[in-house]
Amino acid sequence: xxxxxNRIITLSLFAATxxxxxxxxxxxxxxxxxxxxxxxxxxxxxxxDIGAFFAVVGSVATGSPWGGLVYAIVACSxxxxxxxxxxxxxxxxxxxxxxxxxxxxxxxxxFLLFAVLGATGYYQSPLLKGFSVVQIPVIKDIPVINExxxxxxxxxxxAFFMVIVVYLVLYRTxxxxxxxxxxxxxxxxxxxxxxxxxxxxxxxxxxxxxCALGGSFMSLSYLNLFSEGISAGRGxxxxxxxxxxxxxxxxxxxxxxxxxxxxALALRLQQFGLPSQIVLMLPYIVTFLVLGASAIxxxxxxxxxxxxxxxHEHA
Amino acid sequence: xxxxxxxxxxxxxxxxxxANQDINLSVNQGEIRAIVGENGAGKTTLMNIxxxxxxxxxxxxxxxxxxxxxxxxxxxxSNGIGMVHQHFKLxxxxxxxxxxxxxxxxxxxxxxxxxxxxxxxxxISEKYGLPIKVNNLARxxxxxxxxxxxxxxxxxxxxxxxxxxxxxxxxxxMETEELFEMLRxxxxxxxxxxxxxxxxxxxxxxxxxxxxxxxxxxxxxxxTSETDSCQLAEMMIGRDTVGGRMRQNGVHPGEVVLxxxxxxxxxxxxxxxxxxxxxxxxxxxxxxxxxxxxNGQEELIEAVMGLRPLLSGEVIVHGKNITxxxxxxxxxxxxxxxxxxxxxxxxxxxxxxxxxxxxxDYYRPPISAWLSLRQKEILxxxxxxxxxxxxxxxxxxxxxxxxxxxxIQRLIVGRELGSERAMAVVASQPTRGIxxxxxxxxxRTLLEYANRGAGVLLVSADLDEVLALSDRVVVLYxxxxxxxxxVDDEVRKRVGNLMTGSKxxxxxxx
Numbered sequence: 001x002x003x004x005x006n007r008i009i010t011l012s013l014f015a016a017t018x019x020x021x022x023x024x025x026x027x028x029x030x031x032x033x034x035x036x037x038x039x040x041x042x043x044x045x046x047x048x049d050i051g052a053f054f055a056v057v058g059s060v061a062t063g064s065p066w067g068g069l070v071y072a073i074v075a076c077s078x079x080x081x082x083x084x085x086x087x088x089x090x091x092x093x094x095x096x097x098x099x100x101x102x103x104x105x106x107x108x109x110x111f112l113l114f115a116v117l118g119a120t121g122y123y124q125s126p127l128l129k130g131f132s133v134v135q136i137p138v139i140k141d142i143p144v145i146n147e148x149x150x151x152x153x154x155x156x157x158x159a160f161f162m163v164i165v166v167y168l169v170l171y172r173t174x175x176x177x178x179x180x181x182x183x184x185x186x187x188x189x190x191x192x193x194x195x196x197x198x199x200x201x202x203x204x205x206x207x208x209x210x211c212a213l214g215g216s217f218m219s220l221s222y223l224n225l226f227s228e229g230i231s232a233g234r235g236x237x238x239x240x241x242x243x244x245x246x247x248x249x250x251x252x253x254x255x256x257x258x259x260x261x262x263x264a265l266a267l268r269l270q271q272f273g274l275p276s277q278i279v280l281m282l283p284y285i286v287t288f289l290v291l292g293a294s295a296i297x298x299x300x301x302x303x304x305x306x307x308x309x310x311x312h313e314h315a
Numbered sequence: 316x317x318x319x320x321x322x323x324x325x326x327x328x329x330x331x332x333x334a335n336q337d338i339n340l341s342v343n344q345g346e347i348r349a350i351v352g353e354n355g356a357g358k359t360t361l362m363n364i365x366x367x368x369x370x371x372x373x374x375x376x377x378x379x380x381x382x383x384x385x386x387x388x389x390x391x392x393s394n395g396i397g398m399v400h401q402h403f404k405l406x407x408x409x410x411x412x413x414x415x416x417x418x419x420x421x422x423x424x425x426x427x428x429x430x431x432x433x434x435x436x437x438x439i440s441e442k443y444g445l446p447i448k449v450n451n452l453a454r455x456x457x458x459x460x461x462x463x464x465x466x467x468x469x470x471x472x473x474x475x476x477x478x479x480x481x482x483x484x485x486x487x488x489m490e491t492e493e494l495f496e497m498l499r500x501x502x503x504x505x506x507x508x509x510x511x512x513x514x515x516x517x518x519x520x521x522x523x524x525x526x527x528x529x530x531x532x533x534x535x536x537x538x539t540s541e542t543d544s545c546q547l548a549e550m551m552i553g554r555d556t557v558g559g560r561m562r563q564n565g566v567h568p569g570e571v572v573l574x575x576x577x578x579x580x581x582x583x584x585x586x587x588x589x590x591x592x593x594x595x596x597x598x599x600x601x602x603x604x605x606x607x608x609x610n611g612q613e614e615l616i617e618a619v620m621g622l623r624p625l626l627s628g629e630v631i632v633h634g635k636n637i638t639x640x641x642x643x644x645x646x647x648x649x650x651x652x653x654x655x656x657x658x659x660x661x662x663x664x665x666x667x668x669x670x671x672x673x674x675x676d677y678y679r680p681p682i683s684a685w686l687s688l689r690q691k692e693i694l695x696x697x698x699x700x701x702x703x704x705x706x707x708x709x710x711x712x713x714x715x716x717x718x719x720x721x722x723i724q725r726l727i728v729g730r731e732l733g734s735e736r737a738m739a740v741v742a743s744q745p746t747r748g749i750x751x752x753x754x755x756x757x758x759r760t761l762l763e764y765a766n767r768g769a770g771v772l773l774v775s776a777d778l779d780e781v782l783a784l785s786d787r788v789v790v791l792y793x794x795x796x797x798x799x800x801x802v803d804d805e806v807r808k809r810v811g812n813l814m815t816g817s818k819x820x821x822x823x824x825x
Contacts, residue, residue, distance in 0.1 A: 172426045181406045181417055188404035192418035192468070193389045 011147045013264055018152065019222075020267075021260025022159045023048065023214040023231075027238035028252050029159070029166045030210025035247045036170060037196075037203035038183035042098030043083055045235025046105030047208055051076050051215020053109040056128060056226040057116060065131045065220045072212035079105070080208030084201050102235075110228055122227035130224035131155065153221040155213055162210075167249045179203060183247075211235075233284075240287050244294045255290055262286040318380060319344040319507035320365065320396070320476050325374035327360055334360040336531045338374070342524075344475075347498060347508045349518040349539070352528035352551055354608050354776045358511045361528070362478050365509075366398040367391035378476075397469020398478040401485070403461050407454035411447050411464040412436045415471050439470050444500040459490035463497070470506075477501065479510040483517055484609060485584075495521040513607040515544040515815040527551055544817035545808075552778055552811045561758060561783045562601060564802070568786070569598025571633075572770040573619075573650065573739040578628035580611070580618040587626070588614040590794040596739055596770040601762065603785030603802075604774040606814050611794040612774050613655065616743050620652050621645045633738055646675060651737035653727055655744040655774075661727045662715050669697040669711040672730050696733075704729035705756060721753025728760055740764060743774045758784055778814075782807060790814050 027044045034041040051072040058071025083101055086092045117123045131153045140150040170176035181189040182199045189196055214234070219226045237259050245251030262283040269279045321341035327334045334357045342348045350358045363369045365376065367385035375382050378394050385391045388398070405414045412432045413420075421431040433449045440447055445463045453461060462482065469477055479498075483491045498508055498521055512518050518525055519539060527534040527550040534550045573596040582588035589611045596602050606612060617623035619630055621642040629638045632648045646652065654660040662671045673682050673693055681692045697711040704725045708718060715723060724745065732740065742761060746754040762784060765771045775781050781788055788799040788806060790813035799809045 168426070174420045174422060174427055177409070177413065177417060177420060177427060180408065184406045184408060185404065187402075188406050188414070188417070191388065191400075191404040192472075193392070194418055 011144065013261075013268055015148050015152070016264035016267065017257060017261040018148075018156055018160070019260070020263035021256045022153075022156045023217050024234045024237045024241060024259055025159045025163070025253065025256040026155070026210050026214030026217065027235055028241040028256055029162050029249065030207035030214070031238050031242045032166060032170070032245075032247055032249055032252060033179065033203040033206040033210075034200075035242050036179050036183045037200045038186065039087070039094050039200060039203065040098075040239075041204070041207055042095055042239065043079075043101035043235075044098075044207065044211055044238050045231055045233070046098075046102035047076050047079060047211035048215045048218065048231035048235050049102075049105040049109050049229070050079050051212040052219040052230045053112065053215070053226055055212075055216035056123060056219050057112075059129050059220055059224075060117070060125070060127045063127075063129055065129050065216070068129075068220055069212070069216045072216045073209055076208040076212035076215070077205060080204045081201075083208075084204040087204075088197050088200055106229065109226075113226065113228070117226075122225055124225040128220075128224045130220040130222075153217065155217040155221060158213065159217075163249050163253050170249065175202075237283070237287060240291055244290055246298075258286060258290055259283055317344050318342070319346070319378070321377045322361075322365065323375050323377070325361065325364060325371045325376075327357075327364060327369060327371050329360075333531045335364070335371070338533055340526060340533065340536075342476075342507055342509060344507050345502050345505050346524060347502050347510070347522045349522035349525045350509060350511050350528060351513065351515065351518055351525060351547060353513075353778065355530075356528040356551075357531040358528050359480060360531075362398070362480060362509065362511060365391070366396055366478055392472050392474070395473055395475040396478065397466075397472060397474025397476070399462065399465045399469060399480065399482060401480045401482075403465050405453040405461055405464060407452070409453055410450050411453055411456055411460065412449035414453050414464055415468045417468075419472065436467065436471070439467055443467070443470060443497070443504065443506075445470075445497050457490075458485050459487075459493060462486070462490075462494065466497075466501075475505070476507045477509070479508065481511050481513070483512065483514060491517065513815065515547050515817060518547070519544060529553065544815060545812060548811035548815045548817065549808065551815065552807060559779065559783050560802075562762060562786065562802075564786075566599055566765075566786055568600040569768060569770075571595050571631075572598050573633075573741075573772065574629075574631040575619065576629040576631065578615065578618060578630070579626040580614045580623060581626055582611075582614050588794050589618065592628070592791075592794075592796045594789065594796060596772050598738065598768050598770050599765055600787065601765050601771045601773055601785045603781035603788040604772065604791055604796075605778055605781045605788055605799070605810050606776065606791035608776045610791045610814075612743065612776075612791055614794075615791070616652075616655075616741055616774060619645075619741060620650070649736060649738040651731035651740045653724075653731055653740070653742040653745050655747065657720070657723050657727055662723055664716045666715055667711070668701075668706070668708055668713050668715050668718070668726065669693055671715050671726060672697045672700050672711070672733075675730055676734065700726075700729040700733045703733065704760070719750075719753075721749040721757075724749055724753060724757055728757055732760065732764055735767075738769050740769060740771045741774070742771060744776065745773070746775075746777070746780060778807075778810065782810070792816055 027048055031041050031044050054075035055068040055072040059065050059068030061067065079101065083097055087094050087097050113119050113123060133151045134154055134157065136150045140146045170180065178189065178194050178199055181194060182196045186196050218230055241252045241255035241259065244255040266279045266282040270276050319342055323339055325335050325338040338361055352358050360369060364371050367388045367390050376385060383394050385394065406417065415436050416432050421428045421435065436449050445467055447460050447463050447467065451460065466477065482494060486494060502508055522539045524536055525539050525542065525547060526536040527547060529551060575592055575594040578589055578592040579587060580589035592615060604612065614623060618625050621640065625638065629636055632650055635648055637645050637648050658664050673696065676682055677688065682689055694711065701708060701711060706722050706725050706729060708722065718726065731737065740761065745757050745761065761771050761773065773781060773784055782802055785802055787801050788810055790797045790799050790810055792814055797813045799806060799813055
C-alpha cells in the first residue's frame with residue numbers, strides 16, 4: 001500500500017484540525033474556570049451531551065440554530081447549578097457528582113430523544129436547522145489562507161477568540177484573580193474576604209455555558225444530527241487538555257490543537273484505506289503521549305527545583 | 316499616650332477548656348506589646364477574638380475608647396486591625412504585589428491595573444520600611460519576604476493595629492533581626508503592634524511592654540525594660556516548685572536501654588530541626604523532655620522511630636545499633652511508641668477496635684496463621700487489653716472513631732505496652748487533650764511500666780506533666796538538648812530558663 005504524504009498533509013487537513021479541535025477547546029475553556037477554582041470537573045462529558053441534545057431541541061423548536069444555542073445554554077446552566085448545589089451545599093465528592101452527571105446525561109438524552117423527538121438512537125430531520133459557514137470578507141479572497149481560515153462555522157471562530165477572552169479574564173481581571181486565589185489557596189482567599197463558595201458557583205456555571213457551546217457545535221455544524229453518545233470522549237479529552245496546561249488557557253489550546261490534528265489525521269487516513277480500528281485509536285494514543293510527556297516534564301522541573309533548594313539551604 | 320485597643324472581662328470557653336478567663340488588656344498607640352505564655356496559655360485564642368475569628372462568650376472590645384463588635388475578620392479589618400498568621404496566607408502563583416492588593420485590586424476599565432499595584436505597594440513598602448520585590452512570585456519569595464508581604468497586606472487595608480502570631484517561629488536569626496527593626500519603625504509611625512511569642516530573648520529585644528498569660532489568665536503586664544528573662548519565665552510557668560508529683564524520688568536507674576548519639580534531623584523546610592542531640596535513657600527511668608512545641612520534639616521522635624530520615628547520628632537500643640533500619644525492626648527490638656497525634660498516627664480511626672489493638676502484632680503468631688488471622692486469639696487478646704487498660708467500649712467490634720479521646724489513647728497505650736515486651740517507651744504528648752481521669756490512668760500506666768524496669772522517654776509540652784512524672788528532665792530548645800538535671804525543688808526554675816532561651820543566665824536586652 002502506498003501512501004502519498006502530499007495527499008494527506010494538505011491545507012484542508014489543517015482546516016479540519018481547527019474544526020475537530022473546536023468542541024474540545026470549548027469544553028476545555030469552560031473546564032479551566034472550574035479547575036481554577038479548585039474543582040476537578042469530570043462532568044464535562046455529560047454537559048457536552050446535554051448541550052448537544054438541547055441545541056437540537058431548541059433548533060427544531062425555534063427554527064434557528066441560535067435558538068438551539070440558547071436552549072443548550074439554559075439546559076447546561078441548570079445542570080451545572082444542580083452539580084454546584086450537590087457539591088458545594090450538600091458537600092458531595094466532586095468526582096462522584098461529575099460521574100453521576102455523565103451517567104445522568106446519557107440516560108436523560110436517550111429518554112428525551114424518544115419522548116420529545118420520537119427517535120431512538122439518533123435524530124436527523126429537515127426541521128433541524130444547523131449553523132451555516134461564515135466567509136470572512138477579505139480573507140476569503142486570499143489564496144491558501146482562505147482555505148485555512150475562512151469558511152468555518154461561527155462557533156469555531158468564537159472558540160478561538162474565547163481563548164484570548166478567557167486568558168484576559170483569568171489573568172487580568174479582579175474576578176479572575178479571585179478565581180485563581182480560591183483555587184490555589186482557599187485560606188488566603190477567605191482571609192481577605194472573598195467568598196469561595198460564590199466563586200465556585202461562578203466557575204461551574206461558566207463551565208456549563210462553554211460546554212453548551214461545544215455541544216451545540218457538535219450537533220448543529222457539519223452533520224446536523226444528534227446521536228447517542230455524541231460527545232464521544234471529548235469531555236475527557238478536555239480534562240486531559242486542562243491537566244496538560246495546568247489550567248492555563250494557552251498551553252491547553254496547544255493540547256486541543258494536537259488532539260484536533262490527531263482526529264483530523266485519523267479521518268484522513270481512513271479515506272486511504274488504513275484499517276479504521278487502528279486509525280481511530282490515534283487520538284487516544286496522542287492523548288496518552290501528551291499527558292505522559294507533560295507529566296515527565298513537570299516531574300523533572302520539580303526535581304530540579306528541589307535540588308536548587310537543597311543547594312541554598314542554611315543549616 | 317492614647318489607648319489604641321483594649322479588651323474588658325473577656326471570657327472564652329471551649330469544650331472542657333477555659334481558654335480565656337476575665338482577660339483585661341489595654342495597649343497604647345505606638346506600643347509594641349508582647350504576649351507570652353506556654354502552649355495552651357490562651358494567647359492565640361485572645362488574638363483570634365481581637366481579630367474577629369472567635370466570638371467571646373462575654374466581655375467587650377474597645378478601639379480608641381469606642382466599643383466595637385467584631386463578628387468577623389472583615390469587621391476587624393474595617394476597624395483597622397490586621398493580623399499576620401503564623402502560616403502565611405498567600406497565593407503562590409501571584410506576585411507579592413498582587414497578593415497584597417488581592418480583594419482590593421486597583422482597576423482600569425475592568426482590568427487589574429498592575430502598574431498601579433506596583434506603585435501603591437512600593438509606596439507603602441517604602442513608607443513603612445518593609446522592602447519587598449513587588450514582582451516576585453509569592454512561591455519564589457523567601458520566608459522573610461513573604462512575611463513582609465503579609466504585614467503590607469494588613470497595612471494596605473489600613474491597619475493601625477497589627478497582630479502577629481509567633482512571627483519569628485519561621486524566621487532565621489538574621490530575618491528575625493530585620494523583622495524587629497521593621498516593627499520598631501512601624502511603632503514609631505504610630506502603629507500599634509501585638510505579638511505572640513515563646514522566645515523571651517526576642518520579647519526582651521523588641522517589646523515595650525510584656526503581658527504574660529498562663530492557663531487562660533493574665534498573670535501580669537510589665538515594662539520590658541524593667542524585667543529580665545528569669546522573671547518572665549517564672550511568671551510564665553509559675554512559682555510553685557513541683558506540684559502533684561506522682562513519681563517517687565530516688566529511683567535507681569538500670570542499664571542504658573535507649574541511646575541517641577549525635578542525632579541531627581531536618582524538618583519539612585529542610586532546615587536543621589534537631590542539632591546534635593545526645594541522650595541516654597536507662598531502664599526503670601522516666602526521662603522527661605520538656606520544651607515549647609516546635610523546638611524539634613516531633614522531628615527527634617520521628618527520627619528515632621524510623622519515620623523520618625536521620626541526617627546523622629546513631630540510635631542504639633539495648634546495645635544494638637538500629638540506625639537506618641525499618642520502623643518494624645525498631646519496634647521489634649523493643650521500643651514502644653505513643654505518637655502525639657493519636658488520630659492520625661496512633662490509630663486507624665475508621666478501623667475496628669480489635670484491628671487497632673493488633674496493629675503492631677498482626678503479622679506474627681499467635682495472631683497470624685500464615686494466610687489468615689486467628690479470630691479466637693485476637694478476640695482473647697482484645698478482650699484482655701480492653702479490660703486491663705480500661706477501654707470503655709461495649710465491644711471490640713466497634714469503630715475506633717466512636718471512642719472518646721481518652722479511650723483511644725488507652726487503646727494505643729494498651730497495644731504498645733500490653734505485651735510487656737518493650738524495654739523503652741517513647742511517649743509523645745501522651746495526655747494532650749484528654750480528660751482528667753484519662754490523663755491520670757495513662758500517667759499511672761507509664762509509671763508502672765517504668766517500675767517494672769523499662770525506660771520511658773516522656774516528651775511533653777505540658778511542663779507540669781513532665782515534672783510530675785520524671786526522674787530527670789532535659790529541655791529541647793531550638794533543636795538543641797539541654798540537661799536540667801534530676802527533679803528537685805529548683806528544677807522548675809532551671810527548666811523554665813532553658814525552655815525560654817535564657818540558658819546563660821538571665822537576659823535583659825534593654
